[in-house]
Amino acid sequence: MGMIRSMTGWPGPSGFGSATTAEQVTAGIDASDLTVVITGGASGIGLETSRVLALRGAHVIxxxxxxxxANEAKQSILKSNENAKIDVIQLDLSSLKSVKAFADNFIALNLPLNILINNAGIMFCPYQLSQDGIEMQFATNHLGHFYLTNLLLDKMKDTASSTGIEGRIINLSSVAHIHTYEEGVKFDSINDKNSYSDKRAYGQSKLANILHANELSRRLKEEGVNITVNSVHPGFIMTNLMKHSLNLMRILRMFSYILWKNVPQGAATTCYIAMHPNLKGVSGKYYADCNEWPASDFTKDPKLAKKLWDFSNHLLDSVIRRS
Ligand SMILES: NC(=O)c1ccc[n+]([C@@H]2O[C@H](COP(=O)([O-])OP(=O)(O)OC[C@H]3O[C@@H](n4cnc5c(N)ncnc54)[C@H](OP(=O)(O)O)[C@@H]3O)[C@@H](O)[C@H]2O)c1
Known part of the structure; x- marks a missing residue:
């Protein structure tokens, strides 16, 4: 049923579907009291998400x-909406030092933080290690976001409790989380070059995005914190993400063009989860085409989510201790 809906654009239970755009899904929503941090908000799906959230009045960082x-992106948003509140701060997710500097710079602005969108990502890159010595797709897509979320969480908790407005964290995952290594996450050999597969390493990092969202959601529920955490597959959208596999993606699109979206449609599910009143109190779920979707069995394993949480903290500690 989900696949037929994706192909036809028929709306699902939420009233929205694969053909819905970010503007449509946020129509009539006033976000003027919200502050949003979005990673990778200067291109592709992130840029459209930034534009539409700013259009609804949010202050977007x-x-x-x-x-x-990013400054060009900011100017392009201001050109179509001179009232847009957009700021730009440097962040390289593949460097934990840069993530810490970003968080310090953001906190120094003394702004509230209602919504964190962990959107940035890289896909199918050849084997390489990050500055911190960690396999690049895992470092950028998961570990950088894991650390960023940790560093911004107290600010989000303060904002949620002082304003009474529900905080929301959204992790951009992918249906590719299904195509990971046999054991889900290669805890014992995360940096192993011999067993590296550019496709499975991407799938592993996108699985980590969902497991991170699920475990954080569980912890925040336990603490009674008014912040939800969900993950998203945005759909298939031709963006710069495809740069390491452009020919493969072009061929794939020829055979599956009916499943592909344009960028405004690609940003809809993120905007839906970030802003829509339907999502009040909903946490620990996986969404595609603006509706809840089934994710892989690995994502339903709370022990795996806890193991990734501990593993990620251990990696952070060892990198921070070394630097
Ligand atoms: N497009 C799709 O079909 C698709 C499908 C499933 C999931 N997704 C997910 O959707 C998200 C957005 O992808 P997109 O399609 O919009 O791709 P995109 O246009 O390539 O955008 C990705 C953004 O991430 C940024 N980024 C990459 N590495 C970074 C780093 N080390 N530090 C900070 N920012 C970094 C990029 O910045 P630079 O411009 O500096 O490289 C870019 O702004 C990704 O998480 C992706 O996995 C996309």
Missing amino acids: IATRNMEA
């Missing part, structure tokens, strides 16, 4: 690796 591109 774009966390970006490339300041020049």
Whole structure:
């Protein structure tokens, strides 16, 4: 049923579907009392998400690796909406030092923080290690976001309790989380070059995005904190993400064009989860086409989620101790 809905654009139970755009899903929502941090908000799905959240009145902070591109993105948003509140702060997720500097710079602004969108990502890159010596897709897509979320969480908790407004964290995952290594996450050999597969390493990092969201959601529920955490597959959208596998993706799209979305449609599920009143109190779920979707069996394993949580903290400690 889900696949037929994706192909036809028929709305699901939420009233929205694969053809819904970010503007449509947020129509009539006033976000003028919300502050959003979005990673990778200067291109692709992130840029459209930033534009539409700003259109609804939110103050959007774009966390970006490339300041020049982000300032251009900011100007393009301001061109269509001169009232947009957009700020740009440098962030390289593949460097824990940079993640800490970003968090310090953001906290120094003394702004509230209602919504964190862990959107940035890389896909199918050849084997390489990050500056901190960690396999690059795991370091960028998961560990950088894991650390960023830890560092911003107290700010989000303070904002949620002082304003009474529910905080929301959204992790951009992918249906590719299904195509991971046999054991789900290679805890014992995360950096192993011999067994590295660019596709499975991407799938592993996207599985980690969901497990991170699920475990954080569980912890926040236990603490009674008014913050939800969900994950998203945005759909298939031709963006810069495909740069390491452009030919493969072009061929794939020829055979599955009916499943592909444009960028405004690709940003809809993120915007739905970030802003829509339907999602009040909903946490620890996986969404696609603006509706809850089934995720892989690995994502339903709370022991695996806890193991990834401990493993990620251990990695952070060892990198921070070394630096
Ligand atoms: N497009 C799809 O079909 C698709 C499908 C499933 C899931 N997703 C997920 O959706 C998210 C957005 O992807 P997209 O399609 O919009 O791709 P995109 O246009 O390539 O955007 C990704 C963004 O992440 C940023 N980024 C990459 N490495 C970074 C780093 N080390 N530090 C900080 N920022 C970094 C990029 O910045 P630079 O410009 O500096 O590289 C870029 O702004 C990703 O998490 C992706 O996995 C996309």
